[in-house]
Amino acid sequence: MAAAGVPHGRDSTVGGVLRRCRELVRPALVETVGRLHPWTAEMAAYALGWSDAAGTPDPDGSEGKGVRQALAVLGAEAVGADGGAAVAGAVAVELVHTFSLLHDDIMDGDALRRQRPAVWKAYGTGPAVLAGDALHALAVQCLAGAPGPWTGEAVRRLCGTLNALVRGQAEDLRFERQPWSGPGAVGMDQYRSMAEHKTGALLGCAVALGAVLGGGSAATVAELERAGRHLGVAFQAVDDLLGIWGEPAVTGKPVHGDLRQRKKTFPVLAALAGEGPAARELAALLESPEPPDRATAARAAVLVEEAGGRAATRGEARRHLDAARRALRGPALAPDAAGELDSLFVSLLDRSR
Template sequence: MRRSRDLVRPALVEAVGRLHPWTGEMAAYGLGWADTAGTPDPGGSEGKGVRQALAVLGAEAVGADGADAVPGAVAVELVHTFSLLHDDIMDDDALRRQRPAVWKAYGTGPAVLTGDALLAQAVASLAEVPGPRTAAAVRCLCATLTALVSGQAEDLRFEDRPWSGPGAVEPEQYRSMAEHKTGALLGCALALGAILGGAPDRTVAILDRAGRHLGLAFQAVDDILGIWGDPATTGKPVHADLRQGKKTYPVLVAMAGGSRSAYALETLLTSGRRIDGATAEHVAALVEEAGGRTATREEARRHLDAARRALREAALTRSAAQELDVLFTHLLDRTW
């Protein structure tokens, strides 16, 4: 990921530099490059860089130079940052990577505007690429944006649905939401690398499918970290997802288990009791007792295996395929 970041960083800086100075300042803060005064922030986190690494490896996997994928890597990184800025507002998340979220640091309106600017620049970064693959790349990104919006819409609608009974969110419905909200962009990153590398449509589709499965595994690990992660590494308060009442896979699959712990969990969540402090610890313990943590870990591993099987369907360069395999394993074992 460090190699990909070094390759992509100059073009990403250039893209952000095209924005209005004010939105550019907020984008630099959101990307972890600067503080609120606009000065370089050595303590800021630039994030994992997963999507730009996938774009670069997508090109290399089909025999192209990783540099061919740089516009696609810039586009997916800008889209990812745009989605984080807007999601933090919708989810009322005050922290992002151990710093105040952009909307807390600058205000809601400015954060929305910055997200809009990043989205526009993401499309422009691809649309300006010369050559015969430009239209296919832009179509891929636009389809992904539609999927992202659909996934976020479902995620927001889940908040108003009951924990049990008619209308309750089923684990399969959550999986569909996660594929749109998380899997689509990871699939797009790999696919854009392949498209810009000149790969045939079949190979592009295979890499997109592999990325989507990787995204589902990634989201499953995120859901585990949202309940049991260390705040010092995740950058969010302990039991963050439980405190927000989010319907995540570990809770949903635990409640579907039918055990005594599952019944106790359902009773607590449907009581209307505020989840904080000791209550959150109790909920986390019930989710684990009911098998939610183990089942979510298995869910992540199933989709990781599916991603690897997909990669074996395409004729990929050996070195890039090996790097993808290492990256996949790293994402499953991460603690942040």
């Protein structure tokens, strides 16, 4: 039996699902952002891809895929509710995701986001921090105003996720101060913890919020959150691959960008864990006091692959994707929504940006 409000015959392709969820959530997202001060609202609209840096509507702006809001809608439908029950949760997670990108770009010094200047480059660092803070507060306010008996639980879950995001980002920033080798080096389990908090927590929260607002049982909500967390670790692994080998015209970031910034990502750490000549040469390159130029970064990318870092990262992504898909088979979910969640999960492993 299809979930309530989930008609047969709809477009269940991944693109169709993402489009349907964006169309459902977009009016509430626009209305919510409109509550902000005009200046922070303008920066938010720019960050969301709705307008250019002059505040003019930008039909060519990229709004992103809307994965997190789709997870929230599908989470509600998976427990038999209408997707509309999850709109406040979908808006909240989209605002949290956007605020985290604004702050991450500042902390990482990333000048581009979705193939155009990041908010801090377009408006300045201070204004971008302010806009991120405004979106953070607005996300909690939006969810707190959601009708229904499960609002308190939803807000508590979102606040816990916000703490997890900060923890993950703190771990990521701290990695920059740790050595590449020796007793203080970043371990693989440390990296997995960072990825689960920084990326997995919000994906898990998104699908769980939908289930909470849709009236799902505690056990079902927990399983859906677990699925989302595994998905997040897989998502981060793919993101790490794109950070080294992604196509700049697609990702909007420079080739071998993560290596030039000496980021401690999964492929690099997995390669360094090896004991062969490629791992040793890679360690020497990364530990050099000189910042990597293009040629050095290109050589490092070859060494990461030769030392097994690329294959290990693909394996890590596949293991967590499989765990996420298994979690979907545990609870008694509405089959249409469960199938769409499964398809969405698989598509994120195959993404190019």
